[in-house]
Amino acid sequence: MYANKEQVTAELQSIRDAGLYKEERPLMGPQGALVQTLSGRALNFCANNYLGLADDPRIVAASKESLDQWGYGLSSVRFICGTQEQHLALEYGISQYLRRDDTILFSSCFDANGGIFQVLFGPEDAIVSDALNHASLIDGIRLSKAKRFRYANRDMADLRAQLVAAREAGAKTIVIVTDGVFSMDGYYAPLPEICDLADEFGALVMVDDSHATGFVGPEGRGVAAMYGVEDRVDILTGTLGKALGGASGGYVSSHQEIIDLLRQRARPYLFSNTLAPSIVAGASEAIAIAQEADDAREHLQEMANLFRELMDEAGFELLPGSHPIIAVMFPGEDGARQATAVAAEMLRQGVYVTAFSFPVVPKGEARIRVQISAAHSEGDVRAAVAAFVNALETMGSVGI
Structure with a gap:
């Protein structure tokens, strides 16, 4: 597909210009409900750690x-x-x-x-x-x-x-x-x-x-x-x-x-x-x-239900369902840029989520995919919802 270095560089720049460039953020310790990033400690809501066993x-x-x-x-x-x-x-x-x-x-x-x-x-x-x-x-x-x-x-x-x-x-x-x-x-x-x-x-x-x-x-x-x-x-x-x-x-x-x-x-x-x-x-x-993890599975479902309930009350658009994967949608042409900006602001507030956009999801259907873990507490879930609300308010104040 690419004939030379200049074409590769141009393609990378086009990804950046579209707000689709995927950054990798190093963790400074083990995976868990709370992780240490380069910018500080953060509640982790973007891992596949559904039962909280990654650091068990x-x-x-x-x-x-x-x-x-x-x-x-x-x-x-x-x-x-x-x-x-x-x-x-x-x-x-x-x-x-x-x-x-x-x-x-x-x-x-x-x-x-x-x-x-x-x-x-x-x-x-x-x-x-x-x-x-x-x-x-x-x-x-x-x-x-x-x-x-x-x-x-x-x-x-x-x-x-x-x-x-x-x-x-x-x-x-x-x-x-x-x-x-x-x-x-x-x-x-x-x-x-x-x-x-x-x-x-x-x-x-x-x-x-x-x-x-x-x-x-x-x-x-x-x-x-x-x-x-x-x-x-x-x-x-x-x-x-x-x-x-x-x-x-x-x-x-x-x-x-x-x-x-x-x-x-x-x-x-x-x-x-x-x-x-x-x-x-x-x-x-x-x-x-x-x-033997029935209690953990029950708690996981309770936390997923709570997150959905609180986000609905806050006026966010969620894809329907009951699974611990919860897609918070940012539709439209500027959705990818908005989702990326919200995720970055949430990390500054101590909540780690990741934005997804094309080509991972269809164009116009950008989202922040939240993943609940059995290691999350009710306080963790409420903090994540508050960070979503605060991030949107911050983004609005700077015109994003």
């Missing part, structure tokens, strides 16, 4: 202990000499937790989603994907030679139409692919209706449940469990980098034959170093904690 002392202790027992790294891929007993135990533990036959670990869920489609679906098959699926699903689907169909976000009439088109195209195997939770909106996929259509058309169902596993549904088993359709979902992918400790690592959980084939053919699995021992130990502890 039990997970930290398990990870430290593993360094003595299992070492720092494996210096190998799994099938050569990179599989430890604890990798197998974690895969078994995830399988038991999610009620699947087996599980395969990847270095991230991005890699898991990147490795699955090329292995399982060929030119004679069809992939029917939600239009707002995560980038990792989109990229993974592009690696497959299967026929591709896309349906409008959570639109079951359009999904039916695409399934009809896939059948008419002569697809041998059809798979419906969806996020369990759409991360920019906080919307749940309508899995019961999706499963009904899958049954009607003889299709498989694949769900990326990264923004649900650990804190949605019974025992935090995810969106399929919340809707009571666990046995109707064929393939689950997810991450260890959000609610389940917040470090890194991803997985695919599915039928035995699917996992067996992925171990033989999935390129990100075969050609990437195995997950670090300390991450494996921490994740195993996180899963054990998550299964």
Whole structure:
């Protein structure tokens, strides 16, 4: 796309001029409800730390202990000499937790989603994907030679139409692919209706449940469990980098034959170093904690509900829903600039949020995505809402 340095520089300047340049703000300590930034301490409302486990002392202790027992790294891929007993135990533990036959670990869920489609679906098959699926699903689907169909976000009439088109195209195997939770909106996929259509058309169902596993549904088993359709979902992918400790690592959980084939053919699995021992130990502890975390899940939902209630009262435009992802909208041509300015002002007031704009979200639909954690208190939530109000007032006074 870019022929020379001048073109790259010009493109970067255009991003800055549009108010879309993404700055990275270093943290000076661990992830948590309260973090230390270069500008001071701040309440953190933009992490995927849904259960508050990122700095949990039990997970930290398990990870430290593993360094003595299992070492720092494996210096190998799994099938050569990179599989430890604890990798197998974690895969078994995830399988038991999610009620699947087996599980395969990847270095991230991005890699898991990147490795699955090329292995399982060929030119004679069809992939029917939600239009707002995560980038990792989109990229993974592009690696497959299967026929591709896309349906409008959570639109079951359009999904039916695409399934009809896939059948008419002569697809041998059809798979419906969806996020369990759409991360920019906080919307749940309508899995019961999706499963009904899958049954009607003889299709498989694949769900990326990264923004649900650990804190949605019974025992935090995810969106399929919340809707009571666990046995109707064929393939689950997810991450260890959000609610389940917040470090890194991803997985695919599915039928035995699917996992067996992925171990033989999935390129990100075969050609990437195995997950670090300390991450494996921490994740195993996180899963054990998550299964018993009903009180934390209840508190998380209460805090999300409180934030929505207070922001509604303050007159902000929110996308509807109940998930701890809460999109505070700044629509229109100048929305991206306004959202960025509000987020910057809030950080000056000690509340850390992040603005999102095109190309992460559609043009004209800029937002500040707030993410509630079980580690947040009622006081934290009220402080965040007050910072939103104060930031808008400040921005108004300077003409933004």
